[in-house]
Amino acid sequence: MGVISTDDPWVFISGLLGNISSFVVFLAPLPTFIRICKKKSTEGFQSIPYVVSLFSAMLWIYYAFVKSGAFLLITINSFGCVIETIYIAIYVAFAPKQARMFTLRVFLLLNFGGFCSILLLTHFLAKGSNRVTLLGWISVAFATSVFAAPLSIIRQVIRTKSVEFMPFYLSLLLTQSAIAWLLYGVFLKDWYIAIPNVLGFIFGMLQMVLYAIYKNYKTVIEEVKLPEHSIDVTKLSTVMDSEVHEMSSEPEVHDNKIIGMSCRLQNEHDQREKIIMDLPNPNQMLGKCEA
Numbered sequence: 001m002g003v004i005s006t007d008d009p010w011v012f013i014s015g016l017l018g019n020i021s022s023f024v025v026f027l028a029p030l031p032t033f034i035r036i037c038k039k040k041s042t043e044g045f046q047s048i049p050y051v052v053s054l055f056s057a058m059l060w061i062y063y064a065f066v067k068s069g070a071f072l073l074i075t076i077n078s079f080g081c082v083i084e085t086i087y088i089a090i091y092v093a094f095a096p097k098q099a100r101m102f103t104l105r106v107f108l109l110l111n112f113g114g115f116c117s118i119l120l121l122t123h124f125l126a127k128g129s130n131r132v133t134l135l136g137w138i139s140v141a142f143a144t145s146v147f148a149a150p151l152s153i154i155r156q157v158i159r160t161k162s163v164e165f166m167p168f169y170l171s172l173l174l175t176q177s178a179i180a181w182l183l184y185g186v187f188l189k190d191w192y193i194a195i196p197n198v199l200g201f202i203f204g205m206l207q208m209v210l211y212a213i214y215k216n217y218k219t220v221i222e223e224v225k226l227p228e229h230s231i232d233v234t235k236l237s238t239v240m241d242s243e244v245h246e247m248s249s250e251p252e253v254h255d256n257k258i259i260g261m262s263c264r265l266q267n268e269h270d271q272r273e274k275i276i277m278d279l280p281n282p283n284q285m286l287g288k289c290e291a
Contacts, residue, residue, distance in 0.1 A: 011187040015072030018180035022076045025173050026083050033090045042095045047088060047103040054084035055111050056146050059139045062119070063192070067132050070188065136192030143196035147178075147203060154203070157210050161217045168211050175204030 029050075036042055057080035064073040088107065092100050118138060126134045153166050178200030185194030 008187055011184065012072070014180050014183040014187055018177060018184050019072055019076040021173055021177035021180055023079065025170075025177055026076075026080050028170055028173070029087060033087055036090060036094050040094050042091055042099065045091070047091045047095070047099070048106065050084050050087045050091065051103065051106050051110060052142070052146060054081060054088065055115065056139075056142045057081045057084060058111065058115055059118070059135075059142055062115075063132075063135050063139050066122075066135055067190070070190070070193075072184070073193070136190075140192050140196050144199055147196055147200040151203070154206060154210060157207075157214060161214050163211050163214050166207060166211060168208070168215075171204055171207035171211060175201060175208065178204050 032045065036045070057077040060077045061074055061081070064070040064077070088103065092103055095103065118135070122131050122135050122138075157163055157166055178197045182194050182197035182201060185191060185197065
C-alpha cells in the first residue's frame with residue numbers, strides 16, 4: 001500500500017482540504033508573535049495553548065504511524081509541531097522569568113514526560129489493534145480539550161456582548177477545518193479522527209452565530225464603570241473652599257505678626273534716633289563715616 005491511498009478520492013480531497021485549512025489556522029498566531037519579537041515582551045499572553053497544541057500534534061503523528069493509510073494526518077501535524085515549537089521558543093525568549101519557568105516546566109512535564117509515558121504504555125501494554133484503539137482514545141481526549149479551548153472566548157463574548165476578541169475569519173477557518181477532518185474521518189472510517197471534529201464543528205458554528213448576533217453591539221463596559229467614578233461637585237467645591245480658607249487664613253495671621261513686629265522695631269528706632277539727634281555730636285553715635 002502506498003503512503004497515500006487512492007482507493008477513495010474523497011479521502012484524499014477531504015484530507016487535502018483539512019491540510020490547507022489547518023495550515024492557515026496554525027499560522028493565525030503569527031502576527032502576535034511578530035509583535036512579541038518587535039516589542040520584546042509577551043504582554044501577558046499565555047503559552048499553555050501552544051504547549052497543548054504541540055502535544056496534540058505529536059500524538060496524532062504517533063497515531064498516524066501506528067495506523068496505516070493516514071499520511072495526510074502526518075503532513076499537517078508535522079508542520080504543526082514545527083510552528084508550535086517556534087512559538088514556544090519565542091515565548092520563552094521574551095517572557096518574564098516566572099512565566100518562562102512555568103512554560104518550561106509544563107513543556108517538560110507534558111510534551112516530554114507525558115508523551116514518553118504514552119509511548120511506553122501503548123508499546124508494552126497493548127498490541128496490534130488494541131494499540132490503535134488505546135492510542136486513538138488518548139488522541140481523542142486531548143484533541144477534544146484543544147477544541148474546547150474556545151469556550152472561554154464564547155463565555156467572554158456572551159458576557160461583554162462584544163466580538164472584539166473573536167475574529168470572524170478565525171472562527172470560519174476553525175469550522176472549515178473541523179468539517180474537512182470530520183469528512184476525512186468518515187470517508188476513512190476512522191472514528192477517532194471524526195469524533196473530536198464533531199465537537200470542533202459545533203463550537204465553530206456557535207462562534208459564528210454569536211458573531212452574527214453581537215457584531216453590531218457596542219461595548220458598554222465604559223458606561224457601566226462610570227457611576228463608580230462619579231464625583232459630587234457640590235461637596236467637592238465645599239471641601240476645596242474650606243481647605244483654601246484654612247490655607248489662606250494661616251499665612252494671613254503669620255503676616256500680621258511680622259508686620260506688627262516691624263512696626264514696633266521701626267518705632268523704637270525712630271525714638272532712639274530722635275534722642276541721638278538731640279545730643280551735641282550726633283554723628284559719633286550714628287557711626288557715620290566722613291571723608
